[in-house]
Amino acid sequence: MQRFSFDTDVAFEPRAETLLEQVTVAPLTRPVHEGSSIQAAIFRIAPGGRIARHPAGLPQILAVLEGAGEVSGASGVAEPIAAGEAVYWPEGEEHETTSATGLTALILEGDGLVPHQQ
Numbered sequence: 001m002q003r004f005s006f007d008t009d010v011a012f013e014p015r016a017e018t019l020l021e022q023v024t025v026a027p028l029t030r031p032v033h034e035g036s037s038i039q040a041a042i043f044r045i046a047p048g049g050r051i052a053r054h055p056a057g058l059p060q061i062l063a064v065l066e067g068a069g070e071v072s073g074a075s076g077v078a079e080p081i082a083a084g085e086a087v088y089w090p091e092g093e094e095h096e097t098t099s100a101t102g103l104t105a106l107i108l109e110g111d112g113l114v115p116h117q118q
Helices: none
Strands: 020-027 038-055 060-072 079-082 086-089 094-099 103-110
Touching: 038 060
Parallel strands: none
Antiparallel strands: 020 038, 038 094, 038 103, 060 079, 060 086, 060 094, 060 103
């Protein structure tokens, strides 16, 4: 067993990333560009922050753990999302996530990633 933290004290704010505004990231896995088949990270969006509109580089799931915000997909129409809810974007789909009050989400990305059908 290997324990590690994803708390705010180990999260970082990507400096060169223009898509992330008032967002910190705490990686849980190695990134796919380093050979991992799936990457996972905790994203914390501060009040008024956002992950700007961009195409999904890989299939992606965003699962909100705390807080609330808005997400949009290909249509560009923002829809509310809150703790306990998740969204899936297939590879290439334009999407955006914003939060007026702040949210914490688990983001998973990887080839072959498909959401659970209920």
